[in-house]
Amino acid sequence: MNICLAVSVLSFSGCSDFLDRESYGRDTSWKTDEDVMKAVYALYYFVSPNWSEQICGRGHMWFECASDNILIGRDRPAVDEIREFRMSPSNDQDVQEVWGVMYQNVAKANNIIKLVPDLGITPSVKKLALGSAYFFRGFSMLWMVPYYGDDTNGGIPIILDTTPMDAMDSPRPDHVLKNYDQIIQDFRDAAEELPYFSELSADQYGLPHKAAAWAFAARAALYAAQYDQSYYDIVIEMCDKVMSLTGADKRSLYIDPSDKSKSFANLWRKEQNHSSEYIFSLEGDVTNGARYHGVTFVNAGWGLYNTWGYYTPSKELWDAFEEGDQRREATILYPGNHVRFMGRDITFGGYCTDGSITSYTTSHVSAGLINQKFISPWETGSYSEVSNQRDKLWNTLNCCLMRYADVMLMKAEALIWTKGEGDAEAKNLLDDIRERAGLPRDSRATKAQLQNERRCELAFEFQPSRHIDVVRWGLAEEYYSKPLHSVVSKMVDGRIETEEVEVYPGRTFNPTYNKVFPIPQTAFNGTVNLTQNKGY
Template identity: 25%
Template sequence: MKNILIKIMSAGLVLPALLIACNNYLDVKPQGQIDEEAATSDPEAAQNLVTGIYNNLWLGNIHGFPFIGVTNIASDDADKGSNADDAAPTQGALDNLTMNAGTSTLNDIWSGYYQAIARANKALQVLEPATIDGELKARLQGESHFLRAYLYFNLVRLFGGVPKVDKVLTPQEAATDQYQTRAGRDTIYQLITADLEFALANLPVKGGEGSQAGKATKGAAAALLAKVSLYRQNWQRAYSLTDSIITGQVGSYSLLPNYADIWRETGKNGAESIFEVQTGINASCDAAIDVYSVCQGPRAGGKRGWADLGWGFDNPSLSLLNAYEAGDKRRDATIIFINPGGTVLWDGFRVPGRDSVENDRYNYKAYHSRTREQYCGNADRLPKNLRILRLGEVLLIHAEAALALNNPGPAVTDINALRTRAGLPTKGAVTRADVWKERRVEMAMEHDRFFELVREDALVPGTAAAAFQVHGKTYVRGRNEVFPVPTTQIQFSQGRLTQNPGY
């Protein structure tokens, strides 16, 4: 092991700390100090610098409990869960779409994402003059651009226009209107697109020379850029990018035969995987997303008397349950049902009946076995890889883009591939409504449903309101497409950050 000194500067603030780096990337901390001078000439230090961006993805306010709230719980996929009073001012407000600028979860998200963006900006600044091997340098720059694009894509979907911070700022720069006000959505999307185009041109294919398991690849850049193009209604670009993935031009990908395996250790970084947040076991037993699995685990209630698995949040909703066709294998791979006589999970763990459990349903995709998968004793940091991009979603994007381009043949092929795996009969023809219905059950509880409803509503007004109404929520068009800008951030900007309409 060796000590590496790193500095991160965000909006002029230097955040010093010491991190211990080993050859295993899991021991590179999300925050800390790295010797920037060494990273310009030492390949290992340069790679550790970029690895620090990846490991920022473990932070709770990036992919943990707050993220679950603004994605799953805020959508019609899930109810808050736990008991009625638990986290009512935060997750409860998100569940009911009654959040406001003071809802603390939103400030947690905002600050966490900009912290990670600051790490990406620092890496790009240090790498620019680096004299390390040219191919390694281009790959590390590509990874940094990809990660920054992913972070900004979530921010722009959550808040609309946000401050565009695309470099390390001096204290003087950080105080200017340019960085204390919101850039427009189009400006942020231009930054995202430019970052992804750079990544697409400079990253290796999955399994190819220079690629590393768990790191961004050309396929990941193509998939995320296709998804961005879908949101921007750039149908031709979305189609061509997804086509390049399906036909193997940017790497070899295929659907896993067993849908449930995608979220188990056996399926991590597998044939269907395009990009995942990597987790594992390290010396301090914290190489995983903070409380991601445990906050969604079955919770004791009623008679109790058993060692429960978590806090009981993010329960699959009745409207999601009703969205599945009879015989769809994806239902039981997505939802843990608490049966009257108890429920035995895939690893043999028995959850007792409803008289001893707080809620009726739980998120199976978030479950991580403590007996059959990696576990070092830290329940708050269960090493569950978070699947961000996978081939199943690429097929859905490809199908929708094909229909928009009046090319229905590929759409039928794409949807039938998913339906066949799910154990459902194939279709002779598909419509956009069919694709959207398939998307909901294929991607259920995967943190995209809220954004998808907003996107679909832009194409077919009334879609989101109808979906939320079934779930007992009121969706107001012109307001609920985005979340409020946190009061704390408006105060930090001395009032220069403007609020979203309706808040």
């Protein structure tokens, strides 16, 4: 049974609060390999049809609207609260759902870790189940911790398989590093149990494997390093484990063998779903899966398909790319440029065959810019690539949450921050990324260059987060004080002309409070010891 099908057909009960106490009772129905694998597939509940919109379509991506990469493509007062750092705990956007769903996942993982070792099942299935449980316990916490825990407020509740019932509602850890330590340990434990990717059968693609565990451990350590730079040593250790893989497990940048100049653009096609660059993804499917790809494209898809247009690029992001950077046009559709959508060739900002102009309007921005990084499933208009339920947005492109370029950037950052700007190995890593983007191999491996390469390479990906990066580098107060812009376009004598316009004024970011967002009000159901983040 493939991952998407397994998640679609299995139904799992919810819980009344994030502690999910009932899940800790022994499940006497687990007797066979198949029973245990159903429990493993339950760890993907967050991307099931129940949550593919709220968790994996938008969810914490609303927090990315606080970054300098993204403008809000549609009027959303509750999202204005987020980007202006005046969010209330009762904010009704999808972010409120993530806490409960991810703590349910922690409870499911804890059940597997607690119960499976004593079951008389096939040893390889036991190891895969335990490894998956450790992986998803760490993964679920890493999904939340950077947004809710810091050095001012402490961490967020740590609930393990060994946590006694009477200690489940305990005070928050006094520092978020305790969360990161637990997350890193979970990924280390996961890697000990999990197979290599090459050892997974085709119908198991989408399950975690050693390289994924090591890469996510590196990400957790990268985020922890803002509080203690010794964590950069763990980043290097974990990245080296991924980068030293050989043979069928070797990870590398995708280079299109037929046209190197299109390598970055063609990375975002279903043919690369399990390529050497995709390290961990949510499996794409036309009847189930993350909806994020269609969420980002132009609102209403020019009447051809109901894409949603919630997140649009800022002019500042466009300007961050160097001239000749192939990633810019692969990521952003600029007025006058072409896109193929639902079987049509469209000149954005130009005249359609019926004489209308291909633009869209909200109170924020007319025409503007569009993220087109993930639009390949919609090119042909074939419903074998996208859901025929035109408001569901399911599609065949995997939602990649960790790829090899990110591993390279994480290691380069760790080298620059620990060994100094100009480090030779960091230069080589950045030059490899630049060369794939069609840029010269002239990296200086400065902090500023690393930060900009990370911005351009990873823009609009569901994970990692530009906002988290800006905050952990200590740049948010400066960057967010500046206005954000877009462009408007018009036809003049048959030519498309653009004009830069200010969309948002600068904002005030308070580094004491605004490093984190308020814990959603619903998280306080069933607990007396959980405390809200200061300033909210």
